[in-house]
Amino acid sequence: MQSPQVNKEPSTKALEDQLLEVNGLKTNFYIGKGKVVQAVDDVSFSIRKGETVALVGESGSGKSITSLSIIRLIPSPPGKIVEGSIRLEGKELLTLSEDEMCKVRGNDIGMIFQEPMTSLDPVFTIGNQIAESLMKHKKLKKSAAYKEAIELLKIVGFARAEEVIKEYPHQLSGGMRQRVMIAIAMSCNPKLLIADEPTTALDVTVQAQILNLMVEMKDKFQSSILLITHDMGVVAEVADRVLVMYGGQIVEEAPVRDLFIDTMHPYTTALLKSIPNIDVDLKRLDSILGTAPPAHDFPRGCRFAARCKHVMEKCLEENPTLVEIKPNHKVRCHLYEHQGGLYSE
Numbered sequence: 336m337q338s339p340q341v342n343k344e345p346s347t348k349a350l351e352d353q354l355l356e357v358n359g360l361k362t363n364f365y366i367g368k369g370k371v372v373q374a375v376d377d378v379s380f381s382i383r384k385g386e387t388v389a390l391v392g393e394s395g396s397g398k399s400i401t402s403l404s405i406i407r408l409i410p411s412p413p414g415k416i417v418e419g420s421i422r423l424e425g426k427e428l429l430t431l432s433e434d435e436m437c438k439v440r441g442n443d444i445g446m447i448f449q450e451p452m453t454s455l456d457p458v459f460t461i462g463n464q465i466a467e468s469l470m471k472h473k474k475l476k477k478s479a480a481y482k483e484a485i486e487l488l489k490i491v492g493f494a495r496a497e498e499v500i501k502e503y504p505h506q507l508s509g510g511m512r513q514r515v516m517i518a519i520a521m522s523c524n525p526k527l528l529i530a531d532e533p534t535t536a537l538d539v540t541v542q543a544q545i546l547n548l549m550v551e552m553k554d555k556f557q558s559s560i561l562l563i564t565h566d567m568g569v570v571a572e573v574a575d576r577v578l579v580m581y582g583g584q585i586v587e588e589a590p591v592r593d594l595f596i597d598t599m600h601p602y603t604t605a606l607l608k609s610i611p612n613i614d615v616d617l618k619r620l621d622s623i624l625g626t627a628p629p630a631h632d633f634p635r636g637c638r639f640a641a642r643c644k645h646v647m648e649k650c651l652e653e654n655p656t657l658v659e660i661k662p663n664h665k666v667r668c669h670l671y672e673h674q675g676g677l678y679s680e
């Protein structure tokens with residue numbers, strides 16, 4: 336990959352417990368006829384050691400491209416990280432060679448995707464696939480790798496691990512395959528686990544099991560999690576902190592409790608109103624009117640303006656910046672510029 340423009344200044348907020356720091360990340364897609372899709376536009380956030388951070392938003396908001404940028408798996412061309420910095424424990428990832436980055440993936444960062452069947456190879460046994468990861472990243476001999484694979488399968492809840500190791504992906508259910516993916520992702524004790532919609536393809540009854548398992552594994556291996564999801568129920572369940580994305584930008588960032596109790600951005604409010612609430616007797620759930628603007632043709636002003644019921648003249652002229660309204664709670668919205676977070680529905 337051609338090296339992107341990297342912010343030269345070391346981050347001043349590089350605290351001891353900081354694991355990942357993303358600063359001013361911009362990822363574009365060049366789709367021909369001079370069109371540029373600004374999939375990720377000036378995104379900055381950090382993840383502390385042991386923390387679970389949820390990145391939420393509708394499809395097309397830029398959350399998956401943000402995670403793919405972190406692990407440098409943006410299809411290029413047409414995609415390209417054009418600006419920014421991604422540091423893992425202070426090490427800049429955007430200037431690493433592909434070989435060095437390959438070691439980071441697997442050793443330092445584990446990944447789980449929505450559909451495990453696309454990540455598992457149908458022609459190899461489960462044991463083969465876990466052992467391969469262990470031999471590659473931990474340099475284990477084949478017999479030791481198989482032994483450890485059995486242990487990992489037991490840790491992720493397979494009672495009959497010795498048999499599962501000889502089976503092929505199609506012989507397992509969706510939930511079991513996702514357990515295998517978690518075993519592979521955790522096989523090298525990664526510092527960061529990136530989970531992109533890990534429960535979306537699963538039955539509701541299995542979703543909670545997989546989420547609990549991820550959190551258990553995070554605690555056991557002392558990792559951090561970046562959880563990409565569109566499901567606010569999942570966020571409430573497992574996240575410590577939440578980043579809400581819209582139109583390729585972060586529009587709100589807050590500790591999970593704060594986000595649900597003192598919601599600030601009109602988009603986050605709309606997102607929360609569109610999920611069922613057991614305490615509220617609603618005939619119909621709210622939906623967010625309209626559609627997100629195309630990423631190759633963002634409006635000049637606020638990207639949520641066309642769907643926002645609080646839109647003002649200024650919103651059409653000027654895209655607001657992300658501002659910290661109260662400790663650890665940031666929002667990108669003109670409503671807060673003078674009133675310090677007094678807006679309520």
Ligand code: SF4
Pocket residue numbers: 600601602637638639640641643644645646647650655667668669670
């Ligand atoms: Fe709505 Fe304006 Fe805030 Fe955008 S800046 S979310 S349009 S009030």
